[in-house]
Amino acid sequence: xxxxxxxxxxCLESGNYRxxxxxxxxxxxxxxxxxxxxxxxxxxxxxxxRDSKKFLIKGSDFxxxxxxxxxxxxxxxxxxxxx
Amino acid sequence: xxxWKEDIIGIGRLDYFVFKDVPMRESEWGPVIDVxxxxxxxxxxxxxxxxxxxxxxxxxxxxxxxxxxxIQEFAAKLHLxxxxxxxxxxxxxxxxxxxxxxxxxxxxxxxxxxxxxGHFSELLGVDTTPKRVELLAG
Numbered sequence: 444x445x446x447x448x449x450x451x452x453x454c455l456e457s458g459n460y461r462x463x464x465x466x467x468x469x470x471x472x473x474x475x476x477x478x479x480x481x482x483x484x485x486x487x488x489x490x491x492x493r494d495s496k497k498f499l500i501k502g503s504d505f506x507x508x509x510x511x512x513x514x515x516x517x518x519x520x521x522x523x524x525x526x
Numbered sequence: 527x528x529x530w531k532e533d534i535i536g537i538g539r540l541d542y543f544v545f546k547d548v549p550m551r552e553s554e555w556g557p558v559i560d561v562x563x564x565x566x567x568x569x570x571x572x573x574x575x576x577x578x579x580x581x582x583x584x585x586x587x588x589x590x591x592x593x594x595x596x597i598q599e600f601a602a603k604l605h606l607x608x609x610x611x612x613x614x615x616x617x618x619x620x621x622x623x624x625x626x627x628x629x630x631x632x633x634x635x636x637x638x639x640x641x642x643x644g645h646f647s648e649l650l651g652v653d654t655t656p657k658r659v660e661l662l663a664g
Contacts, residue, residue: 476537
């Protein structure tokens with residue numbers, strides 16, 4: 444049985460996530476590619492925001508630069524809400 | 527739950543791709559693009575080959591990421607040094623030499639299992655990066 448943190452990282456690495464329209468816009472502005480999100484799934488550390496359902500994931504992107512995103516779990520699917 | 531379709535512009539640094547009729551849905555956190563990003567990534571990757579789009583440093587990084595290869599693995603497949611790949615990726619707007627574009631297009635075609643024509647002139651890229659490349663994602 445995976446913990447929520449393990450499941451969040453697995454979602455990022457396996458591509459089992461969706462983007463909100465807002466997150467997609469931010470990704471485009473910052474040049475964040477799917478490979479960056481997959482890499483974050485391999486390198487990231489998951490923090491649960493206090494008093495909310497939001498996860499903060501910090502790690503590295505495909506180029507080794509730092510990347511942080513905010514996501515929520517909607518049943519089993521991760522929804523990325525913010526970069 | 528409200529569902530609809532709309533056009534989504536861009537993937538990563540490649541802002542000329544327009545994904546048509548992408549499924550969308552409402553959520554507690556605002557509108558959600560209801561398709562895996564991998565689907566759009568593969569559509570764009572395929573278009574780089576089939577539409578012979580110019581390959582610049584930005585496209586090289588996108589291709590390498592979509593093929594999920596490290597710089598060393600990517601360089602080895604092309605029989606180049608990792609420094610050559612790094613150099614390309616550090617200049618996102620600089621177009622590759624035609625011979626390198628052809629090698630990359632050929633590599634992507636092989637990785638995706640696409641059959642492409644082998645004549646030199648048919649593998650050369652189009653002259654300029656288009657302002658808009660429409661791909662059907664719905």
